[in-house]
Amino acid sequence: MDRSRDIGPFVPGPDDDLLICRCEEVTKGEIRRAVHAGMWTMTEIRRFLRVGMGLCQGQSCTKLVKGIVARELGVSPATLDPETSRAPMRPTEMHVLGDEKKEA
Amino acid sequence: MANTAETIIIGGGVIGCAAAYYLAKRGMSVIVLEKSDNIGSGGSSRNGGGVRQSGRDKRELPLAMYAIEHIWPTLSEELGMDVEYVKKGNLRLGKTEKHLEILSHLAEVGRSCGLDMRMIDGKEVRELNPYLSEEVIGASWCPTDGHANPLRTTLAFYVRARALGVRFITGEEVVALRKVKGKAREVVTKDGVFEGEHILLAAGYESRAIANTVGVDIPMSKKLLEALVTEAEPELFPQMLGTAEADFYGHQTKHGSFVFGGSSGMEGVNLDNHGRLATSSITAPCICRGIMKYVPKLSDAKIVRTWAGWEDQSVDGVPVISFVPEVPGLVLACGFSGHGFGISPAVGLMLSEMILDGAPSLDLSALRYDRFCAKI
Numbered sequence: 001m002d003r004s005r006d007i008g009p010f011v012p013g014p015d016d017d018l019l020i021c022r023c024e025e026v027t028k029g030e031i032r033r034a035v036h037a038g039m040w041t042m043t044e045i046r047r048f049l050r051v052g053m054g055l056c057q058g059q060s061c062t063k064l065v066k067g068i069v070a071r072e073l074g075v076s077p078a079t080l081d082p083e084t085s086r087a088p089m090r091p092t093e094m095h096v097l098g099d100e101k102k103e104a
Numbered sequence: 105m106a107n108t109a110e111t112i113i114i115g116g117g118v119i120g121c122a123a124a125y126y127l128a129k130r131g132m133s134v135i136v137l138e139k140s141d142n143i144g145s146g147g148s149s150r151n152g153g154g155v156r157q158s159g160r161d162k163r164e165l166p167l168a169m170y171a172i173e174h175i176w177p178t179l180s181e182e183l184g185m186d187v188e189y190v191k192k193g194n195l196r197l198g199k200t201e202k203h204l205e206i207l208s209h210l211a212e213v214g215r216s217c218g219l220d221m222r223m224i225d226g227k228e229v230r231e232l233n234p235y236l237s238e239e240v241i242g243a244s245w246c247p248t249d250g251h252a253n254p255l256r257t258t259l260a261f262y263v264r265a266r267a268l269g270v271r272f273i274t275g276e277e278v279v280a281l282r283k284v285k286g287k288a289r290e291v292v293t294k295d296g297v298f299e300g301e302h303i304l305l306a307a308g309y310e311s312r313a314i315a316n317t318v319g320v321d322i323p324m325s326k327k328l329l330e331a332l333v334t335e336a337e338p339e340l341f342p343q344m345l346g347t348a349e350a351d352f353y354g355h356q357t358k359h360g361s362f363v364f365g366g367s368s369g370m371e372g373v374n375l376d377n378h379g380r381l382a383t384s385s386i387t388a389p390c391i392c393r394g395i396m397k398y399v400p401k402l403s404d405a406k407i408v409r410t411w412a413g414w415e416d417q418s419v420d421g422v423p424v425i426s427f428v429p430e431v432p433g434l435v436l437a438c439g440f441s442g443h444g445f446g447i448s449p450a451v452g453l454m455l456s457e458m459i460l461d462g463a464p465s466l467d468l469s470a471l472r473y474d475r476f477c478a479k480i
């Protein structure tokens with residue numbers, strides 16, 4: 001994918017203040033601006049803005065973010081790969097996760 | 105669009121993006137080719153974020169000291185994006201007499217190169233960081249070390265380089281280099297051919313196979329490491345932590361979460377991650393046990409995410425940053441061995457000087473590609 005493709009200028013929208021990622025408090029406008037800064041994949045958007053890196057790990061906002069990014073790039077959301085889901089599936093305390101080793 | 109530029113960079117990681125930025129800043133045309141779909145896909149986005157001089161080999165220490173003195177403090181302003189650089193020191197912790205021996209040796213090496221680094225006892229350690237357990241009996245302390253956010257740093261170099269006109273192409277896998285009239289000139293990918301006066305190879309471990317196509321070999325191997333991150337916690341301490349045996353390392357980020365990296369020691373043989381870029385079920389728990397022994401207060405912190413990454417481990421533990429006299433036009437930057445992030449801005453700058461001025465302003469002769477030889 002050639003990142004020099006012209007996707008047009010960033011045009012401010014009336015709903016840019018809408019919160020999309022509630023865990024990390026990222027707005028629609030921030031996501032749209034990130035696309036224009038060069039973040040063209042879901043993984044890059046996540047690393048750039050922290051969307052989907054909060055407590056819910058993107059289970060609430062991923063679909064919304066994908067739609068916004070796809071529209072900004074002028075492509076179908078189906079062409080965007082999801083970001084990697086990572087263990088553990090639920091936030092887990094260190095003393096719980098580290099407790100699988102049995103005493104001899 | 106033409107597939108030609110003055111410099112072709114292979115690898116869109118932090119090294120490739122930083123070099124692209126410094127080259128473009130001085131007016132050079134640059135194309136960056138990245139195999140993955142994402143910029144900063146490898147170690148650049150997976151490391152622990154350490155920006156340290158302490159514990160480094162003498163051969164690469166000048167790069168770290170230069171970066172920390174001249175580049176890191178103003179990098180956020182220069183790139184127009186917060187890279188979350190914090191310069192609040194590095195504590196390398198010891199729990200046994202043997203640990204303290206290792207640490208004293210590292211501190212001596214640092215001091216011999218002019219680095220402010222000394223040994224402190226357990227009491228002084230806990231004055232600096234009251235959350236460390238009584239098991240810690242001493243540490244090496246380097247007050248000018250620190251940490252930064254590797255994801256933001258890599259992407260900030262990318263954003264600025266792209267804004268300066270660098271052409272980035274992702275999903276473009278390089279398969280070979282080709283010489284024209286004795287000079288490295290063509291970069292062959294699965295989909296086409298790119299051509300440049302200069303070719304910079306900064307593709308991590310994959311650099312080895314690409315360099316092989318023009319008869320150059322860098323002895324290195326791939327090593328898997330894992331990392332984990334907690335939910336946001338109240339601010340506890342600003343230092344970067346490491347240990348004498350390097351069994352884990354980490355820090356608290358600006359966001360509040362703690363990032364820790366480590367390994368289980370079973371990476372080479374574990375079925376879960378043997379040969380694959382995947383986390384193993386035994387590693388994060390192992391890192392957690394290590395953390396809780398050093399920082400008991402974190403035992404209630406929740407882990408939200410774990411990930412794995414490859415290190416491009418050169419056989420002598422320091423990178424190759426080098427011209428190749430047999431292949432004029434080719435510059436190598438690989439084998440960073442798990443500690444490339446902290447020096448990456450300085451490496452990017454030096455690479456731009458090598459390409460534009462014919463030589464870097466720091467002496468990097470100890471990092472040449474032809475330094476490797478048999479033991480007897």
